[in-house]
Amino acid sequence: MTRETKLNDPARAGDPAPGLPAVEFRTVSKRYGAVAAVDRIGFTIERGTLVTLLGPSGCGKTTTLRLIAGLELASEGRILIDGEDVTHRSAAERDVSMVFQSYALFPHMSVMDNVCYGLRASGIKQARAEAMAAEKLAAVGLSGFERRLPSELSGGQQQRVAVARAIVLEPKVLLFDEPLSNLDAKLRRRVREDIRGLQQALGLTVVYVTHDQEEALAVSDRIVVMHSARIVQDGTPRDLYERPANRFIADFIGNANLLPVTVQRQDGAMARVALGGATLQLPHRDLPAGAFEIAVRPQAIRLRAGGPQPGELGGVIRKAAYLGSHMEYQVELMEIGTEAFVIDGDVGTPLAPGTAVGVAITADGAALVPADEAA
Structure with a gap:
């Protein structure tokens, strides 16, 4: 018709x-x-x-x-x-x-x-x-x-x-x-x-x-x-x-930080994941033990002035930008030799470049992705 x-x-x-x-x-x-x-x-x-x-x-x-x-x-x-x-x-x-x-x-x-x-x-x-x-x-x-x-x-x-x-x-x-x-x-x-x-x-x-x-x-x-x-x-x-399917999706949607990790073992639906000296419990997504990457959203990274405490990574603020509703930071993660992009809602007490920080990652903002998969 x-x-x-x-x-x-x-x-x-x-x-x-x-x-x-x-x-x-x-x-x-x-x-x-x-x-x-x-x-x-x-x-x-x-x-x-x-x-x-x-x-x-x-x-x-x-x-x-x-x-x-x-x-x-x-x-x-x-x-x-x-x-x-x-x-x-x-x-x-x-x-x-x-x-x-x-x-x-x-x-x-x-x-x-x-x-x-x-x-x-x-x-x-x-x-x-x-x-x-x-x-x-x-x-x-x-x-x-x-x-x-x-x-x-x-x-x-x-x-x-x-x-x-x-x-x-x-x-x-x-x-x-x-x-x-x-x-x-x-x-x-x-x-x-x-x-x-x-x-x-x-x-x-x-x-x-x-x-x-x-x-x-x-x-x-x-x-x-x-x-x-x-x-x-x-x-x-x-x-x-x-739950990005691969590195391309993780990087393309939402400015994810792609960080190297080691899947140590699976435990039910979860996996124990080592990120430098820190560990996370994440859905294993059928990935076996071995070297992979995690995609970490900028809002899922918590910064605290001072050296790292147990369960945290050590970092240094390299860049800081005030955007009104939030701060944006570039943080060098000393232990794993890479930088992370961080969005922090605390605009009242900004961290200056050069500040040593403890870096914690919340598991609900991180997902395992294959480190070697290209889209």
């Missing part, structure tokens, strides 16, 4: 079979000559969830989004939307909508005309199109802005017009391509909250692309992390932050 048919006769649209994912990739590749932009990836996206494709520039996340949209066609594998194979269908036949990085609003059209554009192109009569557009503008908090031009709106308001224009078509999947990259830091936070709120309130299925780890952690039900054209971990924000 085409989008035009669905919009003109909603009763004929039907509901997809229960239990089918909104999007499914089955061993999908996209190649440009000998170069693989996406290499044999597979994942599913459940209806009503927001899933973020996250990774550094060139990892394949935007190509994956374009494969969902039909703006690129797969070289291998199958792509299903609501259980229907759309691998070889055009973008117009896939019933998805995209919100672009630049918003792509028509500058000479009013807000109402921008939101109505896709409806009118689908053959919807003007009166009905405007009623449908007004409903979606109300949903994004822009009632009363219908006759304004895009140039008369803030960046955040323009973003919401772009969202209204996309959701008025009632797509099966809504796609966001780096939607906040043109906004300043404060507005980025507000608009990402707006997007997440709308997604949850309207039960939208959203695929969201970003390279910003904090943004991904804030908005996502699940995060699919990509690197070198492949998926390296797929899980909830908490899974990725607290």
